[in-house]
Amino acid sequence: MSASPSAVVGQPFIDFDRVALAYSPSSGNAIEDISLTIHEGEFVAFVGPSGCGKSTFMKLCTGLKRPTAGTVHVDGQAVTGPLKIVGMAFQNATLLPWRTTLHNVLLPLEIVQPYRSRFRREKAAFAERARQLLAKVGLKGYEHKYPWELSGGMQQRASICRALVHQPRLLMLDEPFAALDAFTREELWCMLRDIWAEQRFTVVLVTHDLREATFLADTVYVMSTHPGRILEQRSIELPRPRDLEITYTEEFIDLVHQLRARIGRIRKTETPQ
């Protein structure tokens, strides 16, 4: 576990200024009036009911979509196309079944510059880096297994390695642990916590799980649906490093409870008359 405790917040890194996005002119805004600042090295979580535009938010952050209104700045520059400093992982591990775990993790290095042009020459060094990363998430000895030979939790670990192998400054996680059982999920929380504490990239975690958000994040954003707006920004002041035990303290449970109440209210106003 890292020695550096509470969130040492760096420079502003991601900056949204009154951003809205509509997928087509006729449809309404998927998200609307989003203004926020995420600092370098910050761990933020977005929670909200289904359809609150969390995935849209991720697409805007990473440059896969351009906003219909407002501006998105990442690292001081307006986002105009895919950002190569991003790693992504999803609920499905989306590993390629014809590649071994190691080669799945190496995939981004075959694509993103500057690694791409050096890949052939420095393959051994890159493979070593991937191996170290895999060892760090507890997948030592599984480098040459194929994805279908791994359990769901292991696949997700490998998927996160793939997202991190090119040393991105921003890690985007779209409900990465949603398909796992409760025990595996908590294990992976700790895995993510440790690797983040060590490397201090910025994390944007989209989740339905309020305990997950509270346990991992520095800041939790609660979003509404149709269109997605930010209803609340909540700093989580729990001391770091956090142990799983913290999830049973009163302070933690209160936080989760308050977030739950906030989302409960959104759902109530949403339910059909």
Next chain:
Amino acid sequence: MKPTALERWAPWLAVVVLLVVWEAICRGFQVSEFIFPAPTAIMQAMIQFAGPIRMHAWQTFWTTMIGFGLGVLVGLLLGLIIGSSRFMYRACYPLLVGFNSIPKVAFVPVLVVWFGIGTVPAILTAFLICFFPIVVNVATGLATLEPEMEDVLRVLGAKRLDVLLKVGLPRSLPYFFASLKVAITLAFVGTVVSETVASNLGIGYLMMSAGASMRMPLVFAGLIVISVMAMAMYELFAWLERRMTGWAHRGQQGSA
């Protein structure tokens, strides 16, 4: 799960049983050789006409292979185009389906008018009949790519070609190889159909002329030669499929 010894020999056993029953029926009911020859009579014909059979079989074989090769090339190309663009998929798919439902036999006379009697119409018939399953399978393999996978790569600045080479193509390989097995047997059908109608070479022609001179055992010998060739090629591509895309058949290798 490994097949038991009995399971492994089962196909051969079935062949032997079929031959024995066939022979027994022909002898038992004294069926005329001109109507339905017994396996032994067919065997005799095969030995007697070994030379011509070999010559015609070779003709049919390479004609089919050229038609099949063309089918693979065109099928792969069309499949790539249709599979990687939603617009092209929408535009071309109905057209292809319509084209595929034309009975290819009906097309042979047209080919004969264009290219004359002989090998060319046979090659083209084999090609026309076999490229469709390849197109459909390759296109399906490409079109069913998970959007998340594409996002993972596009965020890294991957071009469409990158996505195609790293993910799309390998992903559609199992579909492609599966379609080859279907296509090769269809290609044989195409060649033989064309040869029976418009050629003076090939197994199709051999069977036609043998039939005309009431040499039924030779007709059946022709049939058997075709099916043996088609089966051998099918097995070859089935083997190739297992070799190249074993990862897609992981169910058989245990752990899920």
